[in-house]
Amino acid sequence: xLNVYSAGLTCLKKESVETGLVDSPVWIDMxxxxxxxxxxxxxxxxxxxxxxxxxxxxxISSRLYRENGALFMTATLLSNTDTDTPEAKPATxxxxxxxxxxxxxxxxxxxRAFATRAQRxxxxxxxxxxxxxxxxxxxxxxxxx
Numbered sequence: 321x322l323n324v325y326s327a328g329l330t331c332l333k334k335e336s337v338e339t340g341l342v343d344s345p346v347w348i349d350m351x352x353x354x355x356x357x358x359x360x361x362x363x364x365x366x367x368x369x370x371x372x373x374x375x376x377x378x379x380i381s382s383r384l385y386r387e388n389g390a391l392f393m394t395a396t397l398l399s400n401t402d403t404d405t406p407e408a409k410p411a412t413x414x415x416x417x418x419x420x421x422x423x424x425x426x427x428x429x430x431x432r433a434f435a436t437r438a439q440r441x442x443x444x445x446x447x448x449x450x451x452x453x454x455x456x457x458x459x460x461x462x463x464x465x
Contacts, residue, residue: 322357323349323435332438347420349435351427367416370394372425375410390416399428 325332325347332347348361362369367390375394383394394412411424424431 321351322353322361323347323351325349325435325438331440332435334435334439345419347422349431350421350423352425353423361421365416365419365421367414367421369414369421369423370412375412375423375425390414397424397426397428399426401429 322337324335324337324345326335326344327333327346335345348365350357350361353361358369361367367388370392385392392412392414394410396408397411398406398408400406407426409424409426411422411426411428414421414423422431
């Protein structure tokens with residue numbers, strides 16, 4: 321399943337992906353993605369995605385890397401922690417330009433909580449006002465809106 325979010329003025333906006341990916345998503349959350357969904361995202365974003373097997377087998381020393389200008393990080397996340405069968409499974413975070421791509425085969429509660437919060441106005445998501453603000457040496461941005 322693909323959950324695609326674009327930037328609103330003060331929140332994220334969940335987009336329909338039935339007709340394809342939106343032009344400028346800020347977050348694509350791939351949950352148990354199908355082969356077709358993986359191919360569509362790879363083609364649209366020009367980023368080679370790690371396979372589920374690669375995510376599971378990755379060595380600790382190789383969990384953070386850069387490839388073709390994109391930053392990749394794979395972390396082991398806990399889910400089902402409120403049950404008798406908690407799970408620890410990998411999730412990969414890819415930062416490519418102004419886009420975040422997450423690939424996961426588990427559903428930790430913080431993902432749902434963040435997506436819900438980020439879709440509410442004033443939910444803590446703010447559009448970047450200027451790319452220059454993120455350059456080294458630039459003054460820190462205020463956390464006040």
